[in-house]
Amino acid sequence: MSTQDAAALVLEDGRIFRGTAFGARGSTLGEAVFCTGMTGYQETLTDPSYHRQIVVATAPQIGNTGWNGEDNESVGRTGDADDSRMWVAGFAVRDPSRRSSSWRSTGTLGEEMARQDVVGIAEIDTRALVRHLRTRGSMKAGIFSGEALTDVDALIETVRSQPSMVGADLAGEVSTTEGYTVDPEGEPRYSVVAVDLGIKSNTPRMFAQRGIRVHVVPANADIDQVRALGADGVFLSNGPGDPATADSVVRLTEQVLGDGTPLFGICFGNQILGRALGRSTYKMTFGHRGMNIPVIEHGTGRISITAQNHGFALEGEAGEEFDTPFGRAIVSHTCANDGTVEGVRLLDDSAFSVQYHPEAAAGPHDAEYLFDRFLQLLDKKAGQ
Incomplete structure (x- = not known):
């Protein structure tokens, strides 16, 4: 795997899940949470309620139906649907679909995440991650890939230093x-x-x-x-x-x-x-x-x-x-x-x-x- 393709999801308690970059390369911070929906990933990613959260999909394969211009749940801050966007801080999946299979699709999920600069990670053990969050609770997290994937201790400190969701006025x-x-x-x-x-x-x-x-x-x-x-x-x-x-x-x-x-x-x-x-x-x-x-x-x-x-x-x-x-x-x-x-x-x-x-x-x-x-x-x- 090249350096540009490597990625890591880092939790504030020091647990690290290593995988491959998905969507945009770089870094993102947020609260790690998991969503048990088997369908509707586009609606999830564009839901403003997920602002400042890194969403972990429990469904093993994500992206099958690609992306389209009709299913966004974000209205846009001006009320214009054309101003719609993803609100998640990041997205973590097990198996991203290599191709989209829907007559409504206008592109792949990974392409749209890259276009909107949403950093994600793929090919991690999402079952182990979800069990960890169910046991320890939702916590501060970060996804790092490309040049942002640096020293582990520095990444953990970066994750821990972000604001808590408690007291967040969003x-x-x-x-x-x-x-x-x-x-x-x-x-x-x-x-x-x-x-x-x-x-x-x-x-x-x-x-x-x-x-x-x-x-x-x-x-x-x-x-x-x-x-x-x-x-x-x-x-x-x-x-x-x-x-x-x-x-x-x-x-x-x-x-x-x-x-x-x-x-x-x-x-x-x-x-x-x-x-x-x-x-x-x-x-x-x-x-x-x-x-x-x-x-x-x-x-x-x-x-x-x-x-x-x-x-x-x-x-x-x-x-x-x-x-x-x-x-x-x-x-x-x-x-x-x-x-x-x-x-x-x-x-x-x-x-x-x-x-x-x-x-x-x-x-x-x-x-x-x-x-x-x-x-x-x-x-x-x-x-x-």
């Missing part, structure tokens, strides 16, 4: 820099303000399919901006970073709840609503990232297989009721695997949120009904 780094609007086909039934904390492109699309006009606003929007749009409801999106740092969005959420405006949150938005209701958050050992995670809705007993991507969670127990400044609330959903809080709601049904992704692309679609539930809240508020 929503503003991925949010739109200017507001934009997504219109439904035909006459809109309602309008919703979506606070972009790292919103995925499929979310406004899901609202639009239900006749809802979406006004997307930056993460630093204040209540005056939200009220000025005269929307019927408010949506809090997914996004990266530590929810304990998002004080301004929590304050905005408290003001929205005080106005009695129907509110719906997803992922990071679930943690924000939880904080506004007085709950605390914590960093999980290795998080939930994948497309096969079962969630129980305790009010109905319904179980959904869900897509998830989060390393922080709300404190709470299944079915727990608690007082808030806005009335009684309940822990409405938990994970069937480990009991992690997966949803909260006010008992008057004016606001609810879930930790998983009902807008999931590339799937599963078990939880799409939550968009209809929010539509019902808008109908109720309108007196229909």
